[in-house]
Amino acid sequence: xxxxxxxxxxxxxxxxxxxxxxxxxxxxxxxxxxxxxxxxxxxxxxxxxxxxxxxxxxxxxxxxx
Numbered sequence: 001x002x003x004x005x006x007x008x009x010x011x012x013x014x015x016x017x018x019x020x021x022x023x024x025x026x027x028x029x030x031x032x033x034x035x036x037x038x039x040x041x042x043x044x045x046x047x048x049x050x051x052x053x054x055x056x057x058x059x060x061x062x063x064x065x
Contacts, residue, residue, distance in 0.1 A: 034042075
């Protein structure tokens with residue numbers, strides 16, 4: 001049978017707490033800052049800067065086989 005030392009238990013608990021705090025911070029920082037339109041405009045601007053051609057995948061003339 002395996003035995004887990006007190007030091008290992010404490011280290012894993014501390015790392016889990018740090019992870020939970022970081023996850024919560026990430027959700028708080030990312031919540032509601034950008035709308036879909038803002039993201040769409042940012043992507044279009046980025047594609048324009050890279051001189052990429054945007055393709056509309058919702059085009060009704062697109063032939064699907």
